[in-house]
Amino acid sequence: MESKLSRNLYSFSYFLWIVIFVILPILLIVYYSLFDIEGNFSFVNYQKFFTAVYLKMTLSSFWYAFLITVITFLIAYPTAYLLTKTKHKQFWLLLIIVPSWINLLLKAYAFLGIFGTYGVANSFLKIIGMGEQQILFTDFSFVFVSVYIFIPFMILPIFNSLNELNPTLLDAARDLGASAWTAFYRVIFPLTIDGVKSGWQVTFIPALSLFMLTRLIAGNKVITLGTAIEQQFLVTQDWGMGSTIAVFLILIMILFMFLTNTRKRGV
Amino acid sequence: MNVASIIQFKNVTKRFGNNPPVLDNVSFTLERGKFYTLLGPSGCGKTTILRLIAGFTEPSEGEIWFNGQKINHLPANKRQVNTVFQDYALFPHLNVFENVAFGLRIKKVKKTEIEAKVKQALSFVNLDGYEYREIREMSGGQRQRVAIARAIVNKPEMILLDEPLSALDLKLRTEMQYELRELQRRLGITFVFVTHDQEEALAMSDEIFVINNGKIQQSGTPTDIYDEPINRFVADFIGESNIVEGKMVEDYLVEFVGKKFECDDKGFNANEPVEIVIRPEDLEITTPELGRLQVRVDSQLFRGVHYEICCYDKDDNEWLVHSTKKAKVGKEIGLSFDREAIHVMRLGETEEEFDRRLETYADKGDSAQWKVN
Ligand SMILES: Nc1ncnc2c1ncn2[C@@H]1O[C@H](COP(=O)(O)OP(=O)(O)OP(=O)(O)O)[C@@H](O)[C@H]1O
Numbered sequence: 001m002e003s004k005l006s007r008n009l010y011s012f013s014y015f016l017w018i019v020i021f022v023i024l025p026i027l028l029i030v031y032y033s034l035f036d037i038e039g040n041f042s043f044v045n046y047q048k049f050f051t052a053v054y055l056k057m058t059l060s061s062f063w064y065a066f067l068i069t070v071i072t073f074l075i076a077y078p079t080a081y082l083l084t085k086t087k088h089k090q091f092w093l094l095l096i097i098v099p100s101w102i103n104l105l106l107k108a109y110a111f112l113g114i115f116g117t118y119g120v121a122n123s124f125l126k127i128i129g130m131g132e133q134q135i136l137f138t139d140f141s142f143v144f145v146s147v148y149i150f151i152p153f154m155i156l157p158i159f160n161s162l163n164e165l166n167p168t169l170l171d172a173a174r175d176l177g178a179s180a181w182t183a184f185y186r187v188i189f190p191l192t193i194d195g196v197k198s199g200w201q202v203t204f205i206p207a208l209s210l211f212m213l214t215r216l217i218a219g220n221k222v223i224t225l226g227t228a229i230e231q232q233f234l235v236t237q238d239w240g241m242g243s244t245i246a247v248f249l250i251l252i253m254i255l256f257m258f259l260t261n262t263r264k265r266g267v
Numbered sequence: 268m269n270v271a272s273i274i275q276f277k278n279v280t281k282r283f284g285n286n287p288p289v290l291d292n293v294s295f296t297l298e299r300g301k302f303y304t305l306l307g308p309s310g311c312g313k314t315t316i317l318r319l320i321a322g323f324t325e326p327s328e329g330e331i332w333f334n335g336q337k338i339n340h341l342p343a344n345k346r347q348v349n350t351v352f353q354d355y356a357l358f359p360h361l362n363v364f365e366n367v368a369f370g371l372r373i374k375k376v377k378k379t380e381i382e383a384k385v386k387q388a389l390s391f392v393n394l395d396g397y398e399y400r401e402i403r404e405m406s407g408g409q410r411q412r413v414a415i416a417r418a419i420v421n422k423p424e425m426i427l428l429d430e431p432l433s434a435l436d437l438k439l440r441t442e443m444q445y446e447l448r449e450l451q452r453r454l455g456i457t458f459v460f461v462t463h464d465q466e467e468a469l470a471m472s473d474e475i476f477v478i479n480n481g482k483i484q485q486s487g488t489p490t491d492i493y494d495e496p497i498n499r500f501v502a503d504f505i506g507e508s509n510i511v512e513g514k515m516v517e518d519y520l521v522e523f524v525g526k527k528f529e530c531d532d533k534g535f536n537a538n539e540p541v542e543i544v545i546r547p548e549d550l551e552i553t554t555p556e557l558g559r560l561q562v563r564v565d566s567q568l569f570r571g572v573h574y575e576i577c578c579y580d581k582d583d584n585e586w587l588v589h590s591t592k593k594a595k596v597g598k599e600i601g602l603s604f605d606r607e608a609i610h611v612m613r614l615g616e617t618e619e620e621f622d623r624r625l626e627t628y629a630d631k632g633d634s635a636q637w638k639v640n
């Protein structure tokens with residue numbers, strides 16, 4: 001009896017937590033999205049969202065998040081793979097993880113220094129004879145810094161899944177005639193796909209709503225959904241429109257989670 | 268290197284780090300189309316030998332030759348060898364069919380052909396109808412059989428089997444032993460089979476390698492090894508045996524448990540200390556008066572086909588007897604045995620020395636025969 005009671009108590013507090021911190025905020029956002037700037041109930045925000053301006057913004061948001069995720073992945077997978085081959089892999093992993101504990105804002109400011117007109121990057125370009133370049137406030141710097149920030153989050157799940165992989169499976173593939181590359185794409189990659197999916201989730205979803213970096217590093221040249229929400233709330237004070245964008249952001253996230261969460265296979 | 272030999276180890280040593288070598292200066296030659304068994308206790312280096320042949324690891328010293336070609340650095344996928352792994356190593360993301368088809372797909376075999384071959388291989392291991400099962404839905408023994416099918420379907424020149432029957436029940440195991448042996452004969456593929464089970468080794472092999480501590484203790488046909496074990500380790504490992512200390516008084520006369528016995532061995536120094544092996548099934552129970560040894564029955568186990576009777580003589584040497592007759596615990600009995608049942612082992616003799624000594628018997632026999640003719 002008692003265990004049943006305590007189980008109910010636990011599940012109740014879990015539900016309470018979910019309701020207060022997840023369901024209610026989402027409902028609140030949906031509620032706000034149904035009012036125009038004057039506070040009248042209407043669907044005008046949803047109409048506005050399907051105009052060229054916002055659709056373009058959504059598309060560009062997608063594009064940057066995609067670009068960032070792909071580049072991060074292309075760097076993170078080989079890094080994670082090499083890490084599993086090193087002798088003190090947990091130590092090297094820690095070294096890569098530690099920078100992710102530093103506040104995002106601090107890192108952004110550090111890059112302002114590095115990429116600035118008189119920063120290290122430009123001094124280097126001058127030395128190799130490329131002359132001074134505008135690095136800050138470009139697409140390049142935005143993508144570069146974002147990738148830098150997301151790399152540890154992508155490496156961690158991929159490293160874990162590679163680490164769990166039974167090394168005799170690789171022997172078995174080679175034994176059956178697979179070259180190193182064939183063994184990789186027929187055995188190693190499919191068996192680490194779950195790690196890859198988690199990596200894509202923890203990169204793509206936050207990348208969709210990056211807003212601070214767009215201002216600091218990209219100089220507002222890149223407008224993502226995150227930036228748009230921030231602007232609607234803080235600058236335009238149009239909470240309804242901000243909420244509407246947020247609703248779509250949430251929908252996109254759910255869709256993405258759904259797409260990357262397929263059935264897990266394995267023994 | 269003769270044409271019949273398929274693989275040759277020349278003074279191969281394998282070390283991991285600074286530990287003592289796992290394989291210590293191992294040399295042997297395997298002939299094409301034969302069934303070889305590596306037999307030895309856990310950790311003696313059996314899997315390591317297979318890994319060296321398959322190409323998953325390279326020797327620290329020495330050379331490995333395959334079909335007259337040195338292959339020390341040849342990658343595993345370029346070797347005409349397939350392996351049944353000790354832990355099966357089935358691909359968990361592929362179903363049974365795709366696991367078995369893996370090698371054929373890589374070789375770009377035609378689809379219809381793959382279908383037929385996989386079906387055939389699965390039927391060989393009694394897994395018809397399991398094609399579309401996931402690996403996690405298979406039992407341990409079924410997985411083991413998928414692993415066997417995955418190797419044989421490729422019909423390589425050589426198959427390495429690392430304890431491939433260990434998870435099967437006795438009936439299926441015996442059945443698979445026959446079938447593997449039959450397959451090996453039919454296809455003429457060289458098999459290297461690893462097992463802990465000496466009965467399995469004796470039943471299946473053309474030749475057995477008994478390994479201990481990274482060294483080959485003895486190699487030979489099952490009867491050679493069973494009848495003429497080179498040392499205490501081999502005698503003990505291959506079947507149960509009674510081993511006692513003794514000394515070789517002169518050629519054809521050996522002394523143990525305080526008595527002298529005629530035997531078939533010679534070529535020892537006078538009064539050289541030796542060890543005597545007598546197999547339990549070579550001992551026969553009689554009355555104390557008729558027996559060549561007098562012992563007391565200590566315990567008795569019924570083993571199905573025979574009784575295993577444990578006796579002690581007055582010097583407290585243990586004598587194990589396999590007999591179809593029952594004995595009475597606590598009773599004094601006599602044990603009789605033939606002169607051929609006595610096998611004399613020289614202490615610390617290497618395989619080469621042992622073979623040379625055996626050859627001298629044969630030479631003498633031949634020359635004697637010559638004179639007669
Ligand atoms: N990668 C490795 N690194 C260090 N030591 C190893 C490695 N692989 C094997 N060994 C050691 O080599 C020895 C022989 O191992 P091996 O796997 O060949 O034994 P085995 O005869 O197959 O034993 P079993 O019958 O238990 O499978 C063992 O002592 C093992 O600890």
Ligand SMILES: [Mg+2]
Nearest residue numbers: 313314353429
């Ligand atoms: Mg082993």
